[in-house]
Amino acid sequence: MLKGIPVSAGISIAPVLRLTHETAITQAESTTPVDTTQELGLLSKSVEQAREQLEKLKEQTEEQLGSEKAAILSAHIAFLDDPAFVGEMSALIENQQLAASTAVSQVADQFIALFESMDDAYMKERADDIRDVSRRLIRNISGGDTVISYPEEPFILVAWDVTPSETLQLPLQYVRGIVTAKGGATSHAAILARSLGIPAVMGAGDTLMEKVDSGSLLIIDGTSGQLIVSPDADTMATYQEKAAQEEKERQLYEAIKDLPAETTDGHRVHLMANMAVPEESDALIASGVEGIGLFRSEFLFMDRSTLPDENEQFAAYKHVAAAFGDKPVIIRTLDVGGDKHLPALALPQEENPFLGFRAMRISLARPELFLVQLRALLRASAFGRLLIMFPMISHLEQLREAKRLLEQAKSELRAEGIAFDEKIAVGMMMEIPGACLQADVFAKEVDFFSIGTNDLVQYTLAVDRMNANIAELYSYYHPAVLRLISQVIQASHRAGIWTGLCGEMAGDRLATKLLLGLGLDEFSGAASVMPKVKERIRSTSLVEAKQLAEHVLTLSTVDEVVQYLKDKAL
Template identity: 55%
Template sequence: MLKGIPVSPGVAISTALFLESKSITTEKKSITKEEISTEQQKLEVGITQTEEQLTKLHQQLLDSVGEEQASIMSAHLMLLKDPAFIDEINNHIQNDLIDVSSAVQVTVDQFVKIFENIDDEYMRERATDIKDIGNRLIANILGKSEEKTIQPEGSFILVSDDLTPSETVTLPRDRVKAIIVAKGGKTSHAAILARSLGIPAIMGIGEQLAIEIATGDSLIIDGSTGEIFINPDAALISAYEEKQKEEQKEKEQLALLKDRKAVTKDGTPIELVANIKGPQDAEEVLEQGGEGIGLFRSEFLFMDRSSLPSEEEQYDAYSEVVKNLGGKPVIIRTLDIGGDKHLPYLDLPEEMNPFLGWRAIRISLSRPALFQTQLRALLRASAHGKVRIMFPMISNLEQIQEVKRILEETKKQLADESIAFDPDIETGVMIEIPSACLIADELAKEVDFFSIGTNDLVQYTLAVDRMNEHISDLYDHFHPAVLRLIKMVIDASHRNGIWTGMCGEMAGDLHATEILLGLGLDEFSVSPTLLPKIKHQLLQLSMEKAQQVAQHALSLGTPAEVQEYAIASHSVS
């Protein structure tokens, strides 16, 4: 058996088809100054041809799975036409005196290196997208085909060392039963597309994939657990065929919950909302029965581009989501950049400890023009629905007081210009630093809500870099210290008449649901695909028992004890 990262749920039973990557190799060639213009003309022709291909793929996605997934190809087109990308290629041609295909490769390698060193998983996976665009552009310049071809008839499980978004789009959906890829993770665009297409997928297996699996092998894959069984016996096949039937039944049952409110068995209502990266994700929230947006990560509007988005661009994006939600609440987090997320055009300095450095609200407060532009766009969007503004990485009382002063100043500007906005717009603090937990009573007097960001809170509380493989086992949101800080924050909010939500990964952990409910959490904000399962879980729980479970969990001494207890409690709920 092999095990990888489960990225798209579902069981598949079929025959393996192993596809080797057709890598485009470039041999660096020197050119003369007289040849510069010729090479730059080749670049223009290659870009035009690549643009035509990506536009065609964009239309294919629009027709098959809709605008949300088609936006992946839109992002590819934006990068292809990004002046910074094109200028860098031209600079290498002109200054390094190398041929155009080599210049593209050097530029792509530069961009890939930047993205691969980003801690954020979603942004790190964009390195594959850049390689995809680069390979396609180089192939067009050289007059070669860079895509894999699928010829066999009948159904199969696709096995590959790597899979780009454009290759995923062109898969024969009626014959591909599942996807197994050596590279990639949950946030790769190939994984996102696999989930959208309903194809079970496992990624990140590594080099063992090519050693263990060959074309023609019989396979079972479980996209929920990441397990791959090679040439299984009849008994195992029969067991997984039964699991396929159970999955389909569960899917049909969860779909029936779409319009039900998340209310515990003893009548406690819980707000169940979703995290999104952009306007393209809003539709899925409604399809999955979400009651609103608990976290709109506004920084994604600032990425994959060569300059700051204007007030109008931001306003259009925010208002699109607000209008699509039809009156349901939308929490938009102000720019959370720095740390692992870099914007080249902001010219942020290199730092010894970027996660403890100049990032998030610290940048916003030091760049008032940048901050006010975003606040203006957010306030204007509030005229179209229920917008709530959330401020990230607040560590002291002075910061939130200064934020509120700038917000009031921005409101006055808009009022003087007779521009509509919600004057009573709600504001909140993202609780992700231990100091914020410890002064939660004081912070609660300044805002309307808290939202706990467990990803950073766990990292900062335990002094663990979750991306460091040597100590990643120490990163655990079941740590008693983390639970006690969460309890401290929730109690402080309730004492001061406001509510607390959670938008970190812990909110989507089914084993943690009962403990969080018992700690008093008012809102769960999770990935849209998790909404039905979390809702189903909440409907099965009682607040009385959850409080008992949480109280016992708080008395335990180790993360392992808490997790073991949580799993045991979950299994009998």
């Protein structure tokens, strides 16, 4: 059995088709001086061919998956106009008399190495986009086919990596799954696989290609990340049964997709999705969620040498706000520090970064940076139902200063005659125990709370959530955490505002009935798990959920809580 990163849910069983191209772009370098005029001509022709190919594929993608996914190819086309990319290739041909294909491979490998060295997963996986464009250029130069031939029978694609354009060109009537040695959940290929409904597991490791041969039978589980090569009869039977059950559940979830998240006795809550990158918009809208409960704005800032200016931020926020229309989109202001580095700010190294200079503490220390983001968010609010959320608030003075700067940004925009939502809602993350204990005070100052259980557990239990040695101590079912969640919700309701939850707990079906009973108003998690949460909500009553929650709050240990929920909640 092999294991990878689950990136697109679903179980699939089919023979393997291996793609043998390597991750690197490198071609054999020519030591013989070349005709630079001829090679520059080859590069120029290749670029124009690539532009035509990508424009055509973009049109097909827009028809099939919508403009959001087609924008991935727009980014690829933009690389062809980047002087630091194609321009550098031309310079190598002129200055070093390199062959066009060699120049492409050298520049591509430099860009790929740069992106893959980055800590942020989203930026790291942009290497796939460089790889995609560069392979296309080299194929055009060599006269090779830019379209891969696939068999007209079911198969699971296994490869070192799969680029976005390769994913879009897969024959949907035959492909049953995708498995790659490289890549992860935020790669464009992964996003496209989810949109196309193809089960996929990525990042399975360098030994993948050694252990899986073309033609061998493979089981992939895009939910758990498990891969089973040449399964025996019992394993086959087990997974065939799982696949049948999964299909039955998929049909059930599809049937309730457009129905409200409402209990059997008529209590309505809201199901939202967490969002990392704008390219996910179409897939999230199609999933039936009611909006975005957490959009992480830091994707714009990570792993770059310069900060995004107001117009760049505005374009990104506007894109998401407009895509969701009248559905709410909650955008969290910059949340970096801790495990998220920001080279453009040159943040200091700290012995305990999770308790240090991060999130709102950075924004308030750099008001000129914060005001740029606030102006961009306000401008984008004119194009949809956008809400602003402040992270990592521990002191009331911090919240008041953030609100003061927001009012300053509003005043500036009014003076400039720039439209924005004058009634834009403002909320705060409840992820620090001190803030939760003062929830009644904070509730008078904001329009909503959003509980971030990932950090709340870490800070409440003094457990580093990234430390495998103490992983068993990290649990949102700890009675202390549950009491804080209950206290926050009750304080918000007394003040007439609502509370959401955007940590992993929101997508945990075992916790759904408990959170309902505690009075949670909004659940926000990964879109792939929210249908299961909706089904659980629609099959229980609020009265029953309240009785369950009341009893859980009397329990003393994590094990007692989990066992009780298993016995009573499912």
